[in-house]
Amino acid sequence: MTPITIAIDGFSSTGKSTLAKQLAKYLGYVYVDTGAMYRAVTLFAMQNGLVSETHLDQLGLIKNLPSIKLHFVYNSALGFAEMFLNNVNVENEIRTIDVSRLVSKIAEISEVRSKLVEQQQQMGLKKAIVMDGRDIGTVVFPDAELKLFMTASPHTRAMRRYDELIEKGQKVTYEEVLQNVQERDYIDTHREDSPLVKATDAIEIDNSTLTKEEQFALVLDLIDKFYN
Template sequence: HLAPVVAFDGPGGSGKGTLSRLVAARLGWHLLDSGALYRLVAVVAAREGWDPEKPADVDRAAAAAAALDVAFPVAGDGSDAAVLLAGENVTAVIRDEAVARLASGFAAHPPVRAALLELQRRLRREPGLVADGRDMGTVVFPDAELKLYVTASPDERARRRYEQLSLSGGGANIDQIYWDIVERDARDQARTHSPMKPAADAVEVDTTGEDVEQTLARVFGLLSERG
């Protein structure tokens, strides 16, 4: 018997990160921020100077992904637990947009995805897992009890990202963020392997113009329908 999973997929800034954290906290379930894993690989790659266009560097990144010594915040207590890379606190570093871009570059390559697949499935534990990513419902947890595909308009996603970055003290330019988001989504959607897309049995949740409480109420409505 495998622990139950609720999958949240969708583009960056759609609200899925906030939603999955709150749902995990309310259910008392574990939380998997799978994007953080791809971002950790990108941090290692950036430091080593690896290029996602070079096959030898992709192999190096896949080996680094398989060997990730990651203390991952899986406790579903709603807190922002630190993301540690070999003991170093990289919680702020991984949020950088340059890191996100590099993460998206390496995420297009099957060896990197394969290396992270086992790690993600190992985090499936009782009483349950809330999984946040791009391919949670399609590839990593195809048997999830509930699959949500969370979207919002590009403008709204850029505004949310801008607010997040401003809060964390980073100098942010809203036009730059808009184009970064549009470009990264296009790449994540267009890739051959595990593209970002709704699973056939996913429920689409558009959060444009909604606040978190409104969307949460809808999500819990769907959860109770599934029992």
């Protein structure tokens, strides 16, 4: 089959990464988690005192962008690539609620988006790639052959995220996870630079009541229809 680009956009905690990993493994494609890239930049900003709940040194972060080196390393035991920040594996650190609270602030910064979009477009030059995020089908790969837009109710997404964090041993409440989901939704859809919107040619999937297996089967059917 001719390799294609699959762009998956949508709200936080809609299972974009889970679906993208499934598709990449099934198709033998490269998977890129763009959210991990924004989270890694956020972690860098946190580590260097450039961002907090009450503070954002935007100019300081922009000045430091050339010193932020990001790359993915495939972990065969896990079945997906892990995020490395300046040659340090930060996969676990970037998945915390503390990073989640601040990542949308960092993602609003145009210079950050420009740096990461350029890297993402380079990764997809040869196609055969599945990439998920907020602006993949609208900005990164506007010509992607298959575009999906994932959505689910805020409460469903918050419960999924809460269960995931609890399983990892993090101390959080459902209420603060729900608040974080709602705040990220607002920031992601209202930022000036590349807000979260559904591409006009994207296929919307509301997975509020779908299992991972049902969703995967649905998307495989869409891919089959693309080729036939």
